[in-house]
Structures are given as structure tokens and as C-alpha cells.
Amino acid sequence: MDSTTSSASQQRLASVLSASYIDADIRNALGVLDSRFVENTAESRRQLRVNVQGDVIRSNAQIVRDFAQVAEQLTRIGSALDNMNNVVSAMRARTTAASMETGPILEEFKQLVEQKKVVGDKQVLLSAFTEHFTVPEEDIVLLTSSAEPVDDRFFQVLQNVKRIHTDCQVLLASGNERVGTETMDEMVKHLHAAFQKLFRWVQRELKTLSLENPQVNSGIRRALRVLAERPALFQNCLDFFSEARQKILLDSFYTAMTGSTHGTAVDYQIDHATKPIEVYAHDPLRYIGDMLAWLHSTAVGEQEALEVLFITPESSEGSTQKASILSGIEEGLKSSPWVDPDVEDTWDPRRGLMQLVDKNLETVCKPLRARIEQAIASQDSSTLTYKLTNLINFYRLTFQRLLGEDSNLLSIIQSLHDSSTRQFHSTLSAHVRSVQSNLPQPPSDLSAPAFLVEALKDLTSLLTSFQTSLSPDSDFSKILSQALDPYLDGCITLSTDLPTQTDASVFVLNCLAAAQKTLQGYTFTSARQQELESQIDARVNALAESTLEKWLAESGLADVGGHEQERLHAASEKLDLWLPSAYMDTRAALRAPPALLDRVMRGAAERFVKRFEEVEEAVMRKWGDDEGRMWWPRTREEVAVLLS
Numbered sequence: 001m002d003s004t005t006s007s008a009s010q011q012r013l014a015s016v017l018s019a020s021y022i023d024a025d026i027r028n029a030l031g032v033l034d035s036r037f038v039e040n041t042a043e044s045r046r047q048l049r050v051n052v053q054g055d056v057i058r059s060n061a062q063i064v065r066d067f068a069q070v071a072e073q074l075t076r077i078g079s080a081l082d083n084m085n086n087v088v089s090a091m092r093a094r095t096t097a098a099s100m101e102t103g104p105i106l107e108e109f110k111q112l113v114e115q116k117k118v119v120g121d122k123q124v125l126l127s128a129f130t131e132h133f134t135v136p137e138e139d140i141v142l143l144t145s146s147a148e149p150v151d152d153r154f155f156q157v158l159q160n161v162k163r164i165h166t167d168c169q170v171l172l173a174s175g176n177e178r179v180g181t182e183t184m185d186e187m188v189k190h191l192h193a194a195f196q197k198l199f200r201w202v203q204r205e206l207k208t209l210s211l212e213n214p215q216v217n218s219g220i221r222r223a224l225r226v227l228a229e230r231p232a233l234f235q236n237c238l239d240f241f242s243e244a245r246q247k248i249l250l251d252s253f254y255t256a257m258t259g260s261t262h263g264t265a266v267d268y269q270i271d272h273a274t275k276p277i278e279v280y281a282h283d284p285l286r287y288i289g290d291m292l293a294w295l296h297s298t299a300v301g302e303q304e305a306l307e308v309l310f311i312t313p314e315s316s317e318g319s320t321q322k323a324s325i326l327s328g329i330e331e332g333l334k335s336s337p338w339v340d341p342d343v344e345d346t347w348d349p350r351r352g353l354m355q356l357v358d359k360n361l362e363t364v365c366k367p368l369r370a371r372i373e374q375a376i377a378s379q380d381s382s383t384l385t386y387k388l389t390n391l392i393n394f395y396r397l398t399f400q401r402l403l404g405e406d407s408n409l410l411s412i413i414q415s416l417h418d419s420s421t422r423q424f425h426s427t428l429s430a431h432v433r434s435v436q437s438n439l440p441q442p443p444s445d446l447s448a449p450a451f452l453v454e455a456l457k458d459l460t461s462l463l464t465s466f467q468t469s470l471s472p473d474s475d476f477s478k479i480l481s482q483a484l485d486p487y488l489d490g491c492i493t494l495s496t497d498l499p500t501q502t503d504a505s506v507f508v509l510n511c512l513a514a515a516q517k518t519l520q521g522y523t524f525t526s527a528r529q530q531e532l533e534s535q536i537d538a539r540v541n542a543l544a545e546s547t548l549e550k551w552l553a554e555s556g557l558a559d560v561g562g563h564e565q566e567r568l569h570a571a572s573e574k575l576d577l578w579l580p581s582a583y584m585d586t587r588a589a590l591r592a593p594p595a596l597l598d599r600v601m602r603g604a605a606e607r608f609v610k611r612f613e614e615v616e617e618a619v620m621r622k623w624g625d626d627e628g629r630m631w632w633p634r635t636r637e638e639v640a641v642l643l644s
């Protein structure tokens with residue numbers, strides 16, 4: 001093979017090798033070639049071009065035949081489109097003519113539709129207005145006719161009428177003054193008739209209502225809450241109710257006192273198992289205490305029953321919201337044209353209830369007051385009268401907390417307390433005058449006289465009674481000055497009749513000690529105890545001084561004089577004879593209480609030893625220790641021991 005052929009072969013080979021077989025056309029061509037070559041022979045390679053060209057010619061012929069069919073179909077489509085254009089043109093002409101003929105009809109139809117919508121809206125509005133602002137005739141009959149019951153339906157209709165009356169404000173504000181005014185006037189008329197019916201019904205129910213029954217009718221409670229929106233009608237019902245309760249409570253009081261009624265409350269039931277107070281309470285303290293206890297129990301029971309009736313909230317119909325008479329009163333005050341909206345006017349339900357309790361008990365107060373005043377006036381014992389005073393004061397404070405400061409019942413209890421206090425001071429003064437007008441002789445043993453012992457016994461009862469009372473400590477100072485001072489003054493007066501000053505001092509000291517012992521243990525008498533202690537100290541010191549003077553005279557110590565030997569010797573002998581029995585003799589002669597006697601003896605002994613020591617020191621300075629002891633042998637220590 002020459003070089004030229006070799007170079008051409010290399011170029012073809014390089015071209016083949018450099019060709020990219022990634023191209024999709026090459027891959028497809030290779031795929032077709034691969035499907036045609038069953039076997040790679042020289043004959044197959046020579047027929048390859050002929051076969052391919054034949055295939056191309058056949059494919060083109062098929063394409064020509066297919067395009068002929070397409071051309072034929074397009075011709076038919078063109079004809080169809082021409083026909084359709086003609087039809088559309090004809091229809092457009094007819095449509096234009098029809099539109100020109102139906103235009104006025106469509107415009108009229110549109111106006112009718114709009115008018116129908118307006119009429120429909122007005123009809124809906126009229127139906128809503130009629131339903132919202134009118135009351136059916138049967139509801140009006142139920143609301144105003146006395147033949148119809150006061151039940152849940154009545155309150156529902158009443159609430160609906162009140163709602164309409166309130167909503168009329170919207171009509172007035174929206175410019176519908178005539179409709180709003182006429183509707184409001186009509187609702188006001190219905191409301192007035194309804195509240196009058198409710199007022200009469202409540203009066204009938206309250207007349208037969210029994211507060212002693214724990215199951216109070218919920219209907220009357222609801223009616224009272226609604227009626228509270230009309231304060232005048234509500235107050236009239238309260239007055240009517242109070243009159244009925246006054247009769248019942250008065251009969252209850254007479255039954256508790258005597259076992260029989262007063263005859264004012266026909267339906268009152270008597271409990272024959274309970275004994276009347278006037279049958280078993282003979283003691284004035286128990287008699288008055290039981291009456292006041294009954295009064296307090298009745299007031300508390302009345303309060304609890306009225307709380308259930310007037311204050312305890314009640315569930316509203318179809319709602320969990322609580323309603324009470326307070327809300328009704330507040331609503332009535334807000335709707336009243338006579339109330340100044342700028343002035344805060346609130347109704348205290350608790351205070352109003354307690355005022356009603358106080359009013360219900362008014363008729364009971366008169367017979368109760370008469371009985372207690374009679375029981376107080378018949379007493380001549382100051383201690384019993386004082387116990388009655390403290391008992392009444394206890395209930396006075398109790399009713400003050402229960403009913404308040406301005407209650408009528410409290411003023412009556414206060415007047416009873418004042419009456420009892422006056423009676424106590426009167427009996428106390430009368431007893432003092434009787435004692436002072438007939439003072440006895442002092443007892444021979446110089447002990448406290450009988451009238452003081454009796455007075456201190458009564459004072460002990462007064463102290464015990466005051467200690468359990470609720471009165472302030474300062475209140476007892478006046479009582480103490482009346483119950484103790486006149487008797488102590490009487491003892492001092494009696495002491496002037498005693499032969500010696502020592503006996504007088506011992507007698508007064510015994511009286512003061514008895515008074516001080518009586519006051520011990522009571523803290524509210526601490527000031528007076530200190531005052532008595534000061535008086536006792538003064539008496540003890542005076543008695544110690546008089547005892548000292550007696551000892552100085554009896555012992556010879558007062559005769560020492562200028563400390564001469566003869567006088568010293570005589571005084572020393574006299575002292576030796578006196579010292580061994582001086583203490584016991586003096587103690588036996590002084591008939592004072594042991595504790596006070598010890599103080600007197602101790603004071604006198606200390607004073608005597610001090611005087612002895614002065615004499616002893618003077619003697620020793622003048623004569624010296626050795627010679628002085630010859631004439632004055634006793635020492636201070638010996639004297640102190642013998643007088644202790």
C-alpha cells in the first residue's frame with residue numbers, strides 16, 4: 001500500500017475515532033443500522049445504500065398520500081366554516097332586532113325587582129318592629145288581670161314590657177318621636193297596672209306568710225325583688241308586713257311569758273311543751289334574763305328569716321345571674337324622676353333589714369319594758385340590782401351589735417339599763433344611810449365590825465359581777481367609792497370611841513386590811529388597792545412609832561438621860577427585866593392581822609434597836625469599852641435578837 005492510500009485510511013480512521021457518539025442523531029442512525037445488518041457481509045454493505053434509498057422513497061410516497069387526505073378534509077372544513085359564518089350573521093341580525101324590541105321590557109323588569117326588594121325589606125322591618133315593640137293581647141290580660149295568676153309567665157311578660165319601655169329610647173333618639181312616645185305611654189300604662197296587681201298579690205301573700213316555716217315560698221321572694229323597683233309600693237308592703245309580724249311576735253311574747261296568747265294573731269300556734277317564764281322564773285335575775293334571752297332569740301330568728309326573704313340572692317329565670325332586692329331597689333332609685341343623678345343614693349340591705357326587725361319588735365317592747373322596770377323597782381338588794389344592771393348591759397351591747405346604734409329596741413334597753421343603774425345607786429345609798437345612822441360599838445377584839453364585813457361581802461359580789469361584765473374598768477370607780485368609802489369612814493368614826501390611840505390604830509388597820517384583802521385579785525381595782533396600801537403603810541408606821549414610845553418607857557431606855565452610872569445601871573437592870581417578854585407581850589396586845597402585825601413589830605424593833613445603838617455608842621464614847629460594859633452590858637446584837 002502506498003503512502004497516499006495509507007494517509008487517507010489514517011484520516012478516515014481518525015475521523016471515525018474523533019466522532020462523538022453522544023449525539024442523538026448518530027445514536028438513532030446506529031440503531032437503524034444495527035437493526036438492518038443481520039450479518040456484516042460484503043453483500044449486505046453493498047445493498048445498504050439501495051435499501052435505504054428505497055425506504056426513503058416509500059416513506060415520501062406515504063407522506064404525499066396522507067397530505068392529500070388532509071387537504072381534502074381542510075377543503076370540507078372551509079366549506080363548513082363559510083356556512084357557519086352565514087348562519088351567525090343571520091342570527092346576529094335577528095338578535096339585534098330582538099334586543100331593540102325587549103330593551104324597554106327588561107328595564108321595567110329591573111325596576112320591579114328593585115321595588116320588590118324594598119317592599120320585602122319594609123315587610124321584614126315591620127314584622128321585627130311588631131314583634132319587638134308590641135305586646136300580644138293575651139299577655140296584656142295576663143299582666144293586668146287580677147284573675148290571672150302571678151307565675152313565671154307573668155314575670156316574663158313583665159320583663160318584656162320593661163324591655164320595650166327601655167327600647168323606646170332608641171326610637172326617640174332615631175327621630176321616630178311619635179311612635180316612640182305612643183309606645184312608651186302604652187308600656188307605662190301596662191307597667192302601672194302590672195305593679196298594682198303585683199302589689200295586691202304580695203299583700204295577700206304576706207298576710208298568710210309564716211316566717212317560722214323554713215321553706216319560704218320562692219315566688220314571694222321574686223315578687224318582692226321586682227316590687228322593690230317601685231320603692232313606694234315596696235315600702236307599703238313592708239309596713240303591712242311589719243304590722244302582721246308585730247301581732248304575731250306580741251302573741252309569741254305573751255305565750256312565752258304566760259302560756260296564753262294576747263288574742264291578736266289568730267293563726268299563731270302555741271307550743272304547750274314549753275313552760276311559761278312567769279311560772280318557773282321566780283328569781284328576778286333569771287326572770288329578766290329569760291325575757292331578754294327570748295327577745296334576743298326572737299330578734300336573731302326574725303333576722304335570719306328576713307334574710308332568706310329579702311336579701312338572699314335568687315337565681316334569675318333562665319340565667320345564672322343572681323338577683324336580690326338590693327338590685328331592685330337600686331333600679332327603682334335610678335328610674336325615679338325625683339332622684340338627683342349626681343347625688344349618690346345607695347340602699348344598705350343589711351341596715352334596712354335590721355330596721356325592719358326593730359320595727360317588728362316594737363309592740364313587744366312595751367310589755368317587756370313594763371315587766372323589767374317593775375322587777376327592777378321591787379329590788380332592795382344592791383348586789384342583786386347590780387347583777388341585773390350588768391345583765392341588761394350585756395344585752396344592750398348585744399343588741400347594739402345586732403341592730404345598730406339608732407334602733408328603737410336599743411334605746412329601750414338603754415333606758416332599762418339607766419333605770420337599773422339608778423336603782424342600784426339608790427339602794428346602795430339607802431343602805432349606807434341606814435348604817436351611818438346607827439353605828440355600833442367597835443368589837444372588843446378590834447376586828448372589822450359586822451356592818452363592814454357585810455359591806456365587803458356585798459362588795460365581793462359586786463366585784464365578781466363586774467369582772468364578768470363587759471363594762472370598762474373606769475365604771476367601777478364610782479361604785480367602789482359608794483360601796484366601800486362610807487363604811488371605812490364609819491370605821492374611822494368608831495375608832496375615836498376607843499380608849500387608846502393604839503387600839504384605834506389597830507382597829508382602823510384591821511378594817512383597811514379587810515378591805516384590801518377583798519380587792520385583791522381584781523385588776524380593775526389596782527388603783528384603789530395602792531391607795532389602801534398607802535393608808536395601811538401610814539397606819540403601820542404610826543403604830544410602830546407608838547409601840548416604840550411604849551417600849552422606850554417600859555425598857556427604861558427613855559430614862560438614861562446624861563449617861564450617869566447610877567442611871568445606866570438602873571436602866572440596864574430594867575431593860576434586862578423587860579427584854580425577854582417584850583416582843584411576845586406586845587404582839588399579844590396588838591390584835592392586828594398577822595402580816596400587818598409583823599410589819600408593825602419589825603418597824604418598832606428596828607427603831608428601838610437604832611435608839612439602843614445610839615445610847616450604846618454614847619456610853620462607850622464616855623466611859624470606854626471596859627468600864628462602859630460594866631454599866632451597860634447589853635449589846636445591839638442581843639437586843640436585836642430578843643426583839644425579832
